[in-house]
Amino acid sequence: MLDDFMIRAGLAALGVAMAAGVLGSFVVWRRMAYFGDATAHAAVLGVAMALMFGWSIFAGVGLVALTMAVLIYGLTGRGQAVDTILGVLSHGALATGLVAVTLIPGQRVDLDAYLFGDVLTVTRMDVAIIWGGAVLVMGVLWSHWAALLTATLNPDLASASGINPRREHLILTLLLATVVAVAIKVVGALLITALLIIPAAAARGFARTPEQMAGLAAVLGGISAVGGLRVAVVLDTPVGPTIVCVAAALFAIGTVVTKLRSVGV
């Protein structure tokens, strides 16, 4: 079954999108979109390092995303406005990555594949790593759910209940780096944040509890992944951006439906 490249692509996209949907709910609630961007943009630098040193792409991207995420985590702990710092780190890492890729001796690198993803070329091994990462992310979210949610709601409430909010924040940060690492081959560095945020935002209007929102975000992410792949094949468009287009369309439909419902149509 995994011999078919379409099946492999579908599975890879599905795994990433579902994990991103659930984690993305936290990104939305905590307003970490920019944080996600910075971590994802750093991935390009990870690609450059992986190619330069002959590592696996996942390892290079994972390492750099992790470093970036922990760096930002350290900076955000001091209660300062951090969007400027995030902007510097985000674009600094992206630009450095773009330059570094061109400096790699010998081969010409297809940058598009890393900026926008190239899911049609994923191998069995890639699919296994992607699902491993996705299952890890969802498993950690599952086991830490109540603590993560309480810490997201209010750090002091968490402290009073014996939960360390900084620790929960660090866990989310590490999960974000994991998602970035497994998503790079599917949607690419520039569109990872979209996969985190759009399904969660689309789910918001239909959810009454955080669990409903996260669950629906996973479903919408999955629909976007499979639907986007299908549309991309039919229209012969790049898969990553098409997946994001489908997600954005779902968001638009969801927003219209929510508005109509609220005015009682």
Next chain:
Amino acid sequence: MTALLSASGITLRHGQNMVLENVSIALTAGEIVTIVGPNGSGKSSLLRVLIGALSPQAGTVTCKAGLQIGYVPQKLHIDPTMPMTVRRFLDLPKQVDMDVAMQALRTAGVPETANRQMSQLSGGQFQRVLLARALLGKPDVLMLDEATQGLDQPGSARFYRQIEDVRRDLGCAILMVSHELHVVMSASDRVICLNGHVCCEGTPDVVSAAPAYRELFGSGTGGALALYRHEHDHYHHHHHDHEDAP
């Protein structure tokens, strides 16, 4: 009686700013203690040290093994992107049975809100839901940080009556921070006047007569306080009659 929760020699700095200097405090079961002090006097910071949200540069916080703290924060902003029903909110961080949750909402005076979104509650309802959640863990210590902020006077008077009921029913210690001197003074067993350090402490009468307290809140406060207390009692009864009338 041994203290449920005590802090000694707490010194806390934010950068160059000295927020708390050598502050000690102890709570025993069943007492209502109120911290008063001007803005920026470190009242909220002291509560946050006690719940473990801030680590002081010096001093220790000691608590009875397995101490349950119920905490009602000054303000809880729930991001509008997070859907949250009252019922679900009560399940954080530990799931509770339906009847336990409903009982807590009844105790806090808001049983009708269970299925509402947190974002749709009025200020008073919201504070009461926070109180209900704080009560769920059967707290040994209930901490309220300016819990009546945003409530009108009858609203906050009702809220404080509820707090006294809670103390009676649960027998827990209650530690409040408040700026509403008149209400607080009449409801507390002990008042701690804080301004970076403990200026004075004791029964409400002792504190309101203390020179340090008068210096902080103005020399006229002593008289005004008596008046307020009188007004409060009067209002209290009046309101009760009104409420109980058919």
